[in-house]
Amino acid sequence: MDNSGIGRLVNIMNELREKCPWDKKQTIHTLRQQTIEETFELADAITDKDWAGIKEELGDLLLHIIFYSKIAQEQEQFSLQEVINAICEKLIKRHPHIYGNVIVNDDEDVKKNWEQIKLGEGKKSVLSGVPKSLPAMVKAMRLQEKAKQVGFEWETKEQVWDKIEEEKAELLGAVNSGNDAHIEEEAGDLFFSVINYVRFLNVDAENALEITNKKFIKRFTKMEETAAGKGHNLSNMTLEEMDAMWDEIKKQKQ
Secondary structure (H helix, E strand, C coil), X not given: CCCCHXXXXXXXXXXXXXXXXXXXXXXXXXXXXXXXXXXXXXXXXXXXXXXHHHHHHHHHHHHHHHHHHHHHHHCCCCCHHHHHHHHHHHHHHCCHHHHCCCCCCCXXXXXXXXXXXXXXXXXCCCCCCCCCCCCHHHHHHHXXXXXXXCCCCCCCHHHHHHHHHHHHHHHHHHHHHCCHHHHHHHHHHHHHHHHXXXXXXXXXXXXXXXXXXHHHHHHHHHHHHHHHHCCCCHHHCCHHHHHHHHHHHHHCCC
């Protein structure tokens, strides 16, 4: 019995699958939502630069990989070793500048080669590798990045900003029209353009927004605590009073 490294985890998984009532009941379908949750917990830890949390969440995801592979082996579909072999072969095939004779100048060349290789493997579109179930903002970033690999990209950040201004004007026009469907469409176009702009600046739009979300939560809860400490409730305060309190909290770098 291998009691070190990944072999230890595989052995524990085998025992749990055989002896634990909960683990015995799990299927790929019951694990799916848990895997999504674990992925978002890892994302939270990364945003917070919580290295201890990252280590823990990576362990949880690794367990899920072992779990899926165990179920697949029971169903005579594939083994963990086949999963490992497959990703090794994919990495070798898609990095011909390392394992072949292809010359690249930078990371952008690497990504372009990657997309061309995938098309050669039978992909019908450079966009086909973007999962349908991705959150909308993440999906927008991935779609834009994929399109970039075939040259569908603005040349300067100023051009992208001009597109934002154009979409903003179209949204305001839709608002004036009072057509809800048109407003929704133009709002989506504006979001997409802003995401494209920050991507052009090499900023992760999803992470940037999550940082702002966390900052808002921290400041708002501090405002609630401050109000309660003064015997007040936010719902009984005026907007001007709350704004003044918010500004004071911002000065504290909360």
